[in-house]
Amino acid sequence: MTNFDATKQMFHVPEGVIYLDGNSLGPLPVAAGARVASMMADEWGEMLITGWNTAGWMAQPMALGDRIGRLIGAEAGHVVLGDTLSIKVYQALASALSMTDRKVILSDSGNFPSDLYMAEGLIRSLGQGHELRVVAPEDVADAIDETVAVTMITEVDYRTGRKHDMAALTAKAHAVGAITVWDLAHSAGALPVDLAGVGADFAVGCTYKYLNGGPGAPAFIYVAPRHADRAVPALSGWLGHEAPFAFDQAYRPGVGIERMRVGTPSVIQMASLDAALDAWDGVDMADLRSRSIALCDLFIAQVEAATDLTLASPRDGAQRGSQVSFHHPQGYAVMQALIARGVIGDFRAPDILRFGFTPLYIGEDEVRRAAAILAEIIETASWDKPEFHARQAVT
Amino acid sequence: MTNFDATKQMFHVPEGVIYLDGNSLGPLPVAAGARVASMMADEWGEMLITGWNTAGWMAQPMALGDRIGRLIGAEAGHVVLGDTLSIKVYQALASALSMTDRKVILSDSGNFPSDLYMAEGLIRSLGQGHELRVVAPEDVADAIDETVAVTMITEVDYRTGRKHDMAALTAKAHAVGAITVWDLAHSAGALPVDLAGVGADFAVGCTYKYLNGGPGAPAFIYVAPRHADRAVPALSGWLGHEAPFAFDQAYRPGVGIERMRVGTPSVIQMASLDAALDAWDGVDMADLRSRSIALCDLFIAQVEAATDLTLASPRDGAQRGSQVSFHHPQGYAVMQALIARGVIGDFRAPDILRFGFTPLYIGEDEVRRAAAILAEIIETASWDKPEFHARQAVT
Incomplete structure (x- = not known):
């Protein structure tokens, strides 16, 4: 059985950050x-x-x-x-x-x-x-x-x-x-x-x-x-x-x-x-996959319970990679607000909020907190702003 | 006037090494x-x-x-x-x-x-x-x-x-x-x-x-x-x-x-x-060039005074880059002997001994010592050995 508590210790994620962008750039390995x-x-x-x-x-x-x-x-x-x-x-x-x-x-x-x-x-x-x-x-x-x-x-x-x-x-x-x-x-x-x-x-x-x-x-x-x-x-x-x-x-x-x-x-x-x-070295890819699907499923469930965001990813975990995306017409601005709150995902034109779930260093706690912060941002902010120019220098 | 004493301090060359291969891989900058x-x-x-x-x-x-x-x-x-x-x-x-x-x-x-x-x-x-x-x-x-x-x-x-x-x-x-x-x-x-x-x-x-x-x-x-x-x-x-x-x-x-x-x-x-x-930042390329030619000229003069090696490079500094090469039929073995003595140049098939002179961190003292060691090796060793297989993993 893969020890994900051990793998989590092998990466540096800054204090206060929930890093859901390891599908773009993985975090610094401690070693x-x-x-x-x-x-x-x-x-x-x-x-x-x-x-x-x-x-x-x-x-x-x-x-x-x-x-x-x-x-x-x-x-x-x-x-x-x-x-x-x-x-x-x-x-x-x-x-x-x-x-x-x-x-x-x-x-x-x-x-x-x-x-x-x-x-x-x-x-x-x-x-x-x-x-x-x-x-x-x-x-x-x-x-x-x-x-x-x-x-x-x-x-x-x-x-x-x-x-x-x-x-x-x-x-x-x-x-x-x-x-x-x-x-x-x-x-x-x-x-x-x-x-x-x-x-x-x-x-x-x-x-x-x-x-x-x-x-x-x-x-x-x-x-x-x-x-x-x-x-x-x-x-x-x-x-x-x-x-x-x-x-x-x-x-x-x-x-x-x-x-x-x-x-x-x-x-x-x-x-x-x-x-x-x-x-x-100690990771079993089947363990990784089941944990990845579980984390993604949990995020979808939490976000859908608290917002009316539209899922952009397949609902069936077997049809997905290790990420979850939602549509939002002001996606760029929403992502900036998330990043300001320490939840780092990314925006992909035209309207995609993208969140990567990387079991080596992400667990249920991060998923729940990220979903809650996203829900707060969606609920409380006013998004009827002029179109933002979509620019984000990430892959 | 470029201060080459200052640039020399900006590179790490190991104790006891005369590094004449910066034309292949430059040394580690201290910073x-x-x-x-x-x-x-x-x-x-x-x-x-x-x-x-x-x-x-x-x-x-x-x-x-x-x-x-x-x-x-x-x-x-x-x-x-x-x-x-x-x-x-x-x-x-x-x-x-x-x-x-x-x-x-x-x-x-x-x-x-x-x-x-x-x-x-x-x-x-x-x-x-x-x-x-x-x-x-x-x-x-x-x-x-x-x-x-x-x-x-x-x-x-x-x-x-x-x-x-x-x-x-x-x-x-x-x-x-x-x-x-x-x-x-x-x-x-x-x-x-x-x-x-x-x-x-x-x-x-x-x-x-x-x-x-x-x-x-x-x-x-x-x-x-x-x-x-x-x-x-x-x-x-x-x-x-x-x-x-x-x-x-x-x-x-x-x-x-x-x-x-x-x-x-x-x-x-x-x-x-x-x-x-x-x-x-403080290097004038004209200063670099004149120092480079002077170092190469000095090496040629010292080697030719002490050995009968054949120059493979142009004798006129204006026709050369910042390196000097000599022919030797057992070039690979000679270079191995040089490296064992701390003089790092490299060998290029079929018979080239190659020495790079990089004014940022090489001075007259290194040139004179390298020439003396090369002369000692050429004079004292017996090179009538079977052909060496030319292999050296450097660019």
Whole structure:
């Protein structure tokens, strides 16, 4: 049984703050500061350039990949860290497209915009008449047909928390000969993922949300073992070369997932992420999932009992990720009022109040207090103000 | 007059080490640990997600871009940080190619392999019959003709330190209608660069070498003002969107250089880099250059007086960057022996001993001691050993 009292002690949340935005940026792990300080002073400071080997910096993108791989059901040795999620989306998509003659990239309107933008840029670069076909989330399954080259789907919707059925959509895609690219930005560390079990082809994700690696922590990419040695990395950087230190003039892709490496990894960020991942060592993902659903259900019940807010997330926990969203026409202003009271969630245009429930450090007490404060704000304030300009610099 | 005694105090070099590899990874700035610790504890820890605005994380890639821009002669507001150098090479090259119908990318065999690999990958993606034409460094000027779309040149050769004439090559390129992409990996912080003055089109570079940002510090990209609002970013990520937080489904490139941003920047790495850049505040680049040439000249003179090593770098300081290389058939083993004696340079296949001279923290005393130790090693050891397998995990 996972000890969530113990994991809660592993994170710093400021006094008086109820942090319901770990789905955007996870909080500081208590151990991260010392880990980074040691990496800087003892490794960079003392080992200098030799740290690449002596301190294992060069191997760390694969080592951290395996730590994350355990949480997402990846085969060992098939996940590597690096770059940002947008870059990894691009690589996965370009690789997938290189395996098929079909031209349609299927995605949905609930996908995070950067995935769509990266696809747009790739299509323009390829100049081969590819089409980005964007359907409503509920129409994805029906839209997977023989014209589809690649499905590019984010499992959990960043605004509503609506969760796709990864197993069913992957099976459907494979049945019609399409390749799957899964974005796990709101899945990794939020719920059990079984990449190997569902037979996913490519997956990508970030490590600064539920994995708590810190702002700008590197992304990860997974390539199924059956594709790993034929995937074309598209962004063919030297650290993805078969022999980076031979300094050959011609590119030869490295073995398996290592070819998805591009340039020099962010070693200071990785030190922070490494400390953050310690919190997962004793976590059973099934325990995490049941607690996550219970916390979300409780929040919905408390908010609906005290307000007339409209739920923007699926009511059925099995259909949700680890977040709950409500609509409010003055959502931005409501969220500012919440933040002023110490309840940090976030606002997503046009009218979404979004709250992440991260069992590693959020419990029932925080859920009840957050719901009560939200209810007070909704009840007492006057919201018939001019439209606020929606600006909030968070992911 | 630049006070190099003062800058030397701003870096930590371990007792007994003569560090001649700052051209690969700069040493730890004394202030970096506290700056990063504060960013983590006071910003991430206390501000959580609001740090993106409150602590200025979102604006930092542009702010740091301007600090670096001063060192490379860029117009204010035209340099932005992010990603790795390989990614920025790809963006610059893709943008440049989109501005011309010509098909030839001209580079030279002294370029860093990752630049060539990224060009290879881009050409494959484009599938339009582009050609990567690689000539010897000394033939670059003559090879710039009307067939050339883009010159992709690293100003200073990573192995030999040979320095191209950026002004002359840029002028030649423009005279024949070609676009220039300059890689400043071994230039930024190593010597004066005058991007605006020479009329460079695109430039990219890294910040973990002479700029001492730490392992994995972000890269930078410059786009000339005349191109900045029409450059196609190719890797079109959400932070390069005109309005990232509008979460539009369609990509619209941001204003000027901001469009070259892709995903979430590495905030912890930027804190370290920010501290590192403080060392440059009082540095006059002309002073730096004359001191750099004097240190390199002294090293050459001392080594040649005591050994029969063959110089691999140009003898004329004006033709060199801030490093000196010598050939040795057992270069890897010699470098290992040097490192064991506390002199850290590096080895580059097939036979290059490479030594970087970074005036911010290296002086005449270190140069004389390093030359003496190298001479002792060459004189006393027996090098008729079986060929060593050249492996060294450094950039």
